[in-house]
Amino acid sequence: MKLNFQFGAVLLVLAGIVASCASDPNIESAKLNLRNNDFQGVITSAEAALAENPENADAFYYIGVAHLQIADEKAVTERRDNLASARENMLRADELYRQQEISSNESETAIQLLINRWADEYSLAVGGVDFEADNSPEVLQKSIDHLYNAYTVMPDSIMTLDALSEIYFMKDDVDNAVKYMEMAIDKASEPELTRYQRLTFFYQIADNVEGSLSILERAAVIFPDETFFVQEQANIYFRTGQNEKAMAVLEDLIAQDPENAQYRLVFGSQIYQEYLNLTSDIAALYDELFDKNQRFREMVRSGQSNQNRIREVEREIDGIQNRITSLDNTRFEIAERAEEQLMIAFEMEPDNPNTTYTLGAINENRGLALIDQVNNIYDDSLDLSAMEQQANSYFMAALPFYEKTAELEPEDPDNWLKLFQLYLRLGMDEEAQAAAERAGI
Numbered sequence: 501m502k503l504n505f506q507f508g509a510v511l512l513v514l515a516g517i518v519a520s521c522a523s524d525p526n527i528e529s530a531k532l533n534l535r536n537n538d539f540q541g542v543i544t545s546a547e548a549a550l551a552e553n554p555e556n557a558d559a560f561y562y563i564g565v566a567h568l569q570i571a572d573e574k575a576v577t578e579r580r581d582n583l584a585s586a587r588e589n590m591l592r593a594d595e596l597y598r599q600q601e602i603s604s605n606e607s608e609t610a611i612q613l614l615i616n617r618w619a620d621e622y623s624l625a626v627g628g629v630d631f632e633a634d635n636s637p638e639v640l641q642k643s644i645d646h647l648y649n650a651y652t653v654m655p656d657s658i659m660t661l662d663a664l665s666e667i668y669f670m671k672d673d674v675d676n677a678v679k680y681m682e683m684a685i686d687k688a689s690e691p692e693l694t695r696y697q698r699l700t701f702f703y704q705i706a707d708n709v710e711g712s713l714s715i716l717e718r719a720a721v722i723f724p725d726e727t728f729f730v731q732e733q734a735n736i737y738f739r740t741g742q743n744e745k746a747m748a749v750l751e752d753l754i755a756q757d758p759e760n761a762q763y764r765l766v767f768g769s770q771i772y773q774e775y776l777n778l779t780s781d782i783a784a785l786y787d788e789l790f791d792k793n794q795r796f797r798e799m800v801r802s803g804q805s806n807q808n809r810i811r812e813v814e815r816e817i818d819g820i821q822n823r824i825t826s827l828d829n830t831r832f833e834i835a836e837r838a839e840e841q842l843m844i845a846f847e848m849e850p851d852n853p854n855t856t857y858t859l860g861a862i863n864e865n866r867g868l869a870l871i872d873q874v875n876n877i878y879d880d881s882l883d884l885s886a887m888e889q890q891a892n893s894y895f896m897a898a899l900p901f902y903e904k905t906a907e908l909e910p911e912d913p914d915n916w917l918k919l920f921q922l923y924l925r926l927g928m929d930e931e932a933q934a935a936a937e938r939a940g941i
Contacts, residue, residue: 524549524552524553524556524558526545526546526548526549526552526559527545527546527549527556527558527559527562529541529545529548530542530545530546530549530558530559530562530566531562533545534562534565534566534569537569539566539567539569539570540566540570542562542563542565542566543562543563543566543567545562546558546559546560546562546563546566547559547563555596555600556596557592557593557596557597557600557602557606557607558593558604558606560589560590560592560593560596561589561590561593561606561610563585563589564585564586564587564588564589564590564593564610564613565586565613567582567583567585567586567589568582568583568586568613568617570582571583571586571617571649576624576642576645576646576649577645579649579652580648580649580652583617583649583652583653584652586614586617586653587614587652587653587654590610590611590613590614591611591614593606593607593610594607594610594611597610614653614654615654617653618650618653618654618657618660621646621647621649621650621653622646622647622650622657622659622660622663624646625643625644625646625647625650625663625667626643626663628642628643629643629667629670635670637671640667640670640671641671643663643667644664644667644668644671647660647663647664647667648664651664656687658684658687658688661680661681661683661684661687662680662681662684662695664676664680665677665678665679665680665681665684665698665702668680669702674702674705674706675706677702678699678702678703678706678708678711681695681698681699681702682699685699691722691723693723693726696715696718696719696722696723696729697719697728699715700712700715700716700719700729700732703715709736709740712732712736713733713736716729716730716732716733716736717733720733724756727753727762727763727766730749730750730752730753730766731766731770733746733749734746734747734749734750734770735770735773737749738773738774738777739777743774743834746770746771746774747771747837750766750767750770750771751767753766753767754767754841759848761844761845761848761849761852761855762845764841764842764844764845764848765841765842765845765852765854765855765858767838767841768838768839768840768841768842768845768855768858769838769842769854769858771834771837771838771841772834772835772838772842772858772861772862774831774834775831775834775835775838775862775865776865778827778830778831778834779831779865779869781827782824782827782828782831782869782872785820785823785824785827786824786872786876788820789817789820789821789824789876790876792813792816792817792820793817795813796810796813796814796817799813817878821877821878821879824873824876824877825873825877828869828873831869832866832869835862835865835866838858838862839859839862839863842855842858842859842862843859846859850904851908853904853905853908853909856901856902856904856905856908857901857902857905857915859898859901860898860899860901860902860905860918861898862898863894863895863897863898863901864894864895864898864902864922866891866894867890867891867892867893867894867895867898868891870887870888870890870891870894871888871891873887874887874888874891892926895922895925895926896926898922899919899922899926902915902918902919902922903919905918906918906919906935906938910938913938913939913940914939916935916936916938916939916940917935917939917941919931919932919935919939920932920935920936920939920941923935
């Protein structure tokens with residue numbers, strides 16, 4: 501609800517006329533003009549008082565009141581200059597009241613009138629926005645205009661800066677969302693976790709790697725127990741191909757507390773996430789390899805294709821296979837580093853289902869990677885039988901960790917589904933049947 505500022509201000513001033521024994525005729529004239537809604541007259545009378553006494557606190561007060569009233573009569577986009585003048589004069593009035601040890605209705609209400617005006621603009625800004633649905637550009641812009649007015653009256657309001665940041669984000673203006681969230685962080689007397697998380701998100705939406713890393717590094721120092729910020733740093737380094745930097749960030753986390761199982765889990769899980777990212781890249785290469793092989797077979801069967809083109813396709817196939825092999829080597833190295841940290845975490849906390857599940861997944865996926873190579877890579881130097889045996893050993897290594905996870909979280913059907921699939925692959929039919937029933941198949 502909009503505060504009835506004008507009515508409230510007049511009541512306050514009328515009360516001041518009754519309570520005050522001021523004898524300055526210019527101030528009395530300012531009060532009379534205020535009662536008559538002649539706000540420019542209020543300013544003229546108060547300025548005359550200041551000409552006689554530059555430290556007349558009441559004169560500054562009534563100039564401030566007049567500017568607040570003038571602003572109230574203007575459109576939302578045209579109020580800022582008057583609101584800035586109101587703030588300047590009210591702050592000066594308050595300063596002089598305190599210096600001169602004046603106790604009056606005016607001295608007690610100078611700052612409160614600014615607060616009321618801020619609350620009025622702020623409530624109009626956020627009250628017109630549906631934060632659960634889409635809003636028209638006009639609604640969002642009007643909210644921003646009210647927030648700028650609120651900011652003009654109280655530039656130290658963190659709530660205003662927070663709201664400006666969020667409304668700009670809703671308006672798809674990420675640069676300003678970043679700007680005002682940074683201001684909120686800088687002005688806040690105490691660091692707020694959600695602001696750092698929000699700013700990180702904004703930077704990521706803007707694809708600003710440098711800004712993301714900067715805020716993540718700051719946040720990691722301020723909130724040492726929040727592994728999110730370290731994980732996000734590692735994510736960025738992984739995404740930009742700086743794997744060793746990513747590893748170093750995670751290793752530094754562990755160095756802070758080597759006995760912390762959660763840190764080991766974060767390290768292992770984060771590295772494993774990069775393994776999954778590489779798996780996605782390799783899957784795309786397998787699709788490309790399939791298409792190339794299909795093309796090659798068609799060309800050979802036709803018997804009329806250009807031999808140079810056939811050899812070119814063969815080279816393309818070899819190139820794709822080499823890239824797959826190289827990426828597989830990289831992800832197997834990553835898997836080993838992840839497994840090393842997760843095994844330490846498992847030894848510290850053997851009943852953490854996140855740890856047991858990830859250890860099972862690492863082994864299973866290494867086995868699947870080898871099976872993919874056996875089925876899709878045509879290289880005479882490969883010992884396919886040995887690769888199949890190694891894949892089976894990975895599946896067997898995954899089994900006790902998946903079983904442990906199902907034991908720890910027996911109500912989660914996904915755990916039993918994972919076991920069902922692995923039992924089938926290993927030819928354990930009775931166990932697969934039991935797991936299928938628990939999975940609800």
